[in-house]
Amino acid sequence: MIILRSIADTRAALDSWRRRGQTIALVPTMGYLHEGHMSLVDEAKKRADRVVVSIYVNPTQFGPNEDLDKYPRDFARDEACCRARGVDAIFYPDNAVMYCPDHSCWVTEESLSQTMCGAARPGHFRGVTTVVLKLFNITRCDVAIFGRKDAQQALIICRMVRDLNVPVEIVVAPLVREPDGLAMSSRNKYLSDDERRRALSIANGLNQATALFAGGQRQAAALCDLVKTGIANAGGNIDYVVVMDRDSLRPLATVDRPAVLAVAAFFGKTRLIDNVFLD
Amino acid sequence: MIILRSIADTRAALDSWRRRGQTIALVPTMGYLHEGHMSLVDEAKKRADRVVVSIYVNPTQFGPNEDLDKYPRDFARDEACCRARGVDAIFYPDNAVMYCPDHSCWVTEESLSQTMCGAARPGHFRGVTTVVLKLFNITRCDVAIFGRKDAQQALIICRMVRDLNVPVEIVVAPLVREPDGLAMSSRNKYLSDDERRRALSIANGLNQATALFAGGQRQAAALCDLVKTGIANAGGNIDYVVVMDRDSLRPLATVDRPAVLAVAAFFGKTRLIDNVFLD
Known part of the structure; x- marks a missing residue:
């Protein structure tokens, strides 16, 4: 399993797989992986020859009073989880890799994002669609797996793919619960x-x-x-x-x-x- | 030269070229082609194995009081121009192909687009960036050629490509003038x-x-x-x-x-x- 920190390294590694005719599945995450994420990895392995997990706590999807700073992070544990589950690569960029100081382009969804979490967290889905499109473009993945716990997010990603003709297949995998029923998060x-x-x-x-x-x-x-x-x-x-x-x-x-x-x-x-x- | 009216046909034709290892250049236009556009085709031919010209008068980049309805159109003449210049394919979609009735996703640029034509034509550049990203995703072109007459547009497209990590090389070709100096348009x-x-x-x-x-x-x-x-x-x-x-x-x-x-x-x-x- 390889750890990719830059866009250039990511493109080079994934292009080499593509040149061999291998397909690529992406599992976008913010890390601190749990069995819900791992079920997405399992789904990804069924859908493509190579599985890339992205681990990036995307600042642009957090509001000013939200939990960006204290969002849990444990890369060593995430790395071990991915290795054990047969992930081929982790894309693990920092903020300087993902956003230029004068970043000024956004992807917005203006209908599905107006309600539920979109109403409660202004700007949240703009951050999500923007970073997900960036991840799709960086990896040029064939398929991407999202969890159904974030049902609104999954619907908005599907809408983005449809409206912007993004050449990526979206798979929405079942919600995974703890033994007592609590949705994993x-x-x-x-x-x-x-x-x-x-x-x-x-x-x-x-x-x-x-x-x-x-x-x-x-x-x-x-x-x-x-x-x-x-x-x-x-x-x-x-x-x-x-x-x-x-x-x-x-x-x-x-x-x-x-x-x-x-x-x-x-x-x-x-x-x-x-x-x-x-x- | 082939005329492509649907996204499925376009993807199939361009994928068959890609499978042969051929690179693809896109020249996005609104049709009614003149020598300025043709200079972009010439540039495209230098840059890639196959040249696709898109002809689409994109409604979302026109304001309510602008010239969408009377914008000049002459597909037969455009087709002849492209054929004579060695274009491989024209992507010529209608509105139903490009926009779903409940289209709700947009690409916005929030800095460079605030001045000049962006100040005079609210929403114009949102329509431009959205349709250009759609055309990039539909064609999955390697390179795209834009004219420098629309200097602000070219700069905004370059910004979009940078900020959203779009895997397309942008070439901005010189402005072409009539013999007396008037910029071609x-x-x-x-x-x-x-x-x-x-x-x-x-x-x-x-x-x-x-x-x-x-x-x-x-x-x-x-x-x-x-x-x-x-x-x-x-x-x-x-x-x-x-x-x-x-x-x-x-x-x-x-x-x-x-x-x-x-x-x-x-x-x-x-x-x-x-x-x-x-x-």
Whole structure:
């Protein structure tokens, strides 16, 4: 496994694979890898001859009052995880490699990004689409794997690829949970033991709502209320609990088409997101 | 020479060239081709094995009160010009091919695009960068050729390529003039005989300013005033006459570094642009 720190080295290494006719899958991450990321690596290995994991805590997707500085980082552990899982290369740039001092070009998505995490975190998705397009252009990957925990992000990336004709196939892989149901996230590290226990109310609420939906409930408000009550009872601070059309991310009053029930809530200072599909 | 109307056909044709190891140059145009465009084709032929000309009057770079509807179009003539000049393919999409009804992703440049034509034509450069990135992604060209008449556009495209790590080499080819000095432009067709004669004041003013600069004048105001006076005396309606730093497009009071003296002016309803470099 090779560690690539510069764009020139990355292009040279990946071009040499391409010249041998090998296809390349990219797994973009911010590091502090967990089993959710590793499931993306497994998916990548099925889809291409070579797997590149990018590890970059992208500053442009963090707001001024967010957790950029304290976002967890452990490159040695990430490197070991990738090596053990059969990753071919890690692209591990620093900020000077990724952004010129007079950087002035951005990719913006102006519809799907207006709601949910986009409404709560202004500029977040502009940072995401910009850095992801940069990573696609640097690696010229054939396929890229994203996790469904960030459902809105995955939808926005798919929209970017469609609208800008980006020649990359996007695969959205299933959400991976801890044994007790908590959606895996690098930010779970922030949780105290008590917060960790109470945060389970998110996954439990989504489970109960899924059961209610399976039982025939089609009113979005009833499904959301169930989730909200559980989180509130556990002392969580709700950012949003919404039922959205799964293509347009427009709110649904009645679940009469493929939908996503999505949550963002704080436990302590930690913002967690989770979602289930309603079919 | 092949005419490509769909993205799938374009990708298939260009992939077959790539598989044979051939490189591809793109000349993006809005059609109604003139000798300025053809000089870009000549440059493209020097730079790559295959030359693709795109012909697309991109609606998203026109403002609501601009000349989208009456922009001159003559595909039969364009096709003959390209065939005669040895172009390999024309990519000639319609709007439905280029933009989905719910298109929502854009490429924006937020520094260089704030002045000159960007100030006069809000949204213009967002349309340009977006469509150019789409054309790059559709063709996956190795190199793309732009004309220096649109000096600000060329600079913004170079910035986009840098900031988004677009794997395309940008070549900016010299401005081509009519025998009497008028910068070639598809929009020259709009000019009446009288306007055409009076519009020469732009190129004449730039020539005089170049001579003044060569004679030692370094004050931007003096250079601009000379150009402004000539255009005003010819009955032109000036949008801007500016001297800008050639890298940052920031205005210069004193020409103490590579600069561009750039003009936009109306003759009748026709907006013309032109520029000279000051070295």
